Amino acid sequence: NAGVTQTPKFQVLKTGQSMTLQCAQDMNHEYMSWYRQDPGMGLRLIHYSVGAGITDQGEVPNGYNVSRSTTEDFPLRLLSAAPSQTSVYFCASSYLGSGNTIYFGEGSWLTVV
Amino acid sequence: EDKVVQSPLSLVVHEGDTVTLNCSYEVTNFRSLLWYKQEKKAPTFLFMLTSSGIEKKSGRLSSILDKKELFSILNITATQTGDSAVYLCAVHYSGGYQKVTFGIGTKLQVIP
Numbered sequence: 479n480a481g482v483t484q485t486p487k488f489q490v491l492k493t494g495q496s497m498t499l500q501c502a503q504d505m506n507h508e509y510m511s512w513y514r515q516d517p518g519m520g521l522r523l524i525h526y527s528v529g530a531g532i533t534d535q536g537e538v539p540n541g542y543n544v545s546r547s548t549t550e551d552f553p554l555r556l557l558s559a560a561p562s563q564t565s566v567y568f569c570a571s572s573y574l575g576s577g578n579t580i581y582f583g584e585g586s587w588l589t590v591v
Numbered sequence: 592e593d594k595v596v597q598s599p600l601s602l603v604v605h606e607g608d609t610v611t612l613n614c615s616y617e618v619t620n621f622r623s624l625l626w627y628k629q630e631k632k633a634p635t636f637l638f639m640l641t642s643s644g645i646e647k648k649s650g651r652l653s654s655i656l657d658k659k660e661l662f663s664i665l666n667i668t669a670t671q672t673g674d675s676a677v678y679l680c681a682v683h684y685s686g687g688y689q690k691v692t693f694g695i696g697t698k699l700q701v702i703p
Contacts, residue, residue, distance in 0.1 A: 509689065520695035521634075521679065528689060536690065568633060574689055580625065580681070582633040 481505065484569050484583035491559040491590045499554040499586050501569030507581075508574045510552035514538065514565040515585075521568065527552055528574060559590045593618040595682050597694035604701055608670050612697045614680030615662040622689065624656055624663050627679040629696070634679055637665070670701045 485500045503510065511526035513536075523536030527546040541563060543555040552571075556563060569583040598613045614624065623641045627634035638647045640656035640663060647654050651670075656663045667674055677696040683689065 511691065513693070518695065521681075521693035523690065523692060526690050534690075537692070570691075572691075575622070578623075578683075579636050579639060580683075580691060581636075584633050 482569055482571055482581050482583040484567075484586050486586060487584065488587045489589070491556070491588065493559060493561060493590060495559050497556050497559065499556075499567055499569070499588070501552045501554065501571075501583060502550050503552075503569075503571040503581070504550065505571065505581065506549060507571040508549070509578075509580075510546065510569065510571045511536070512542070512544065512552070512554045513568045513570065514563075515568060516565050524554065524567075556588075561590045564588060564590045593682075593684065593692055595680055595692050595694040597678075597680050597697050599697060600695065601698040602700070604670055604699070606670060606672060606701055606703055608701075609666065609668045610670060610699060612665040612667075612678050612680075612699070613662060614665070614694055616680075616682045617661060618682050618684035618692070620685040621658065621661075622683040622685060625681045625683065625691075626654055626663070626665050627681065628676045629679055630676045637678075667699075670699075672701050672703060675699060675701045 482503045512524040513521040525544040527533045567586045570580045572578045572580045595616045626637040638654045643658040651668045654665045679696045680694040
């Protein structure tokens with residue numbers, strides 16, 4: 479019963495480094511998304527995808543890249559990490575259409591020093 | 592601009608009190624509204640609402656949606672310390688591609 483799997487759970491990066499947060503789901507969900515959560519800001523949508531090969535920007539896309547080559551995987555790339563990207567990142571997925579619950583990964587705690 | 596607004600931002604109550612959390616929204620092509628509870632890790636699902644006026648209930652928690660006035664409320668009766676958490680409201684809509692936007696959340700603290 480894997481659900482949504484995110485890795486790594488914790489990461490410390492130096493400013494300017496790049497890295498990829500991995501997200502995989504085994505529920506055949508069309509919709510996958512990445513959020514970041516900061517104190518007092520709630521969950522803000524970074525990028526999302528409605529199927530393989532289709533991605534779009536959310537509310538805070540700058541500094542992040544995504545791709546969706548398969549239904550299962552939706553990695554989030556930080557191109558050149560900045561301290562402002564210190565946050566908790568959640569990957570989420572669901573079926574498309576009304577009446578579908580969103581499932582979350584466990585979260586990835588990222589610190590950029 | 593699509594938005595989801597929750598109120599109050601924080602709330603402190605005593606055990607046994609009843610609380611009402613509010614969520615209003617302005618989105619294009621509304622599909623559903625979801626409530627989540629978050630306690631220091633990933634949000635956990637509470638309710639999904641798609642139709643106006645139909646109350647969803649689970650134990651001491653209940654929620655209802657008003658699609659005409661564009662809001663939802665989450666009620667918690669006989670609160671317990673275990674209800675302390677951040678409660679998140681999210682709206683699933685299709686402005687362009689379908690997507691889901693969250694409110695900032697209401698932080699509830701229940702004291703003994």
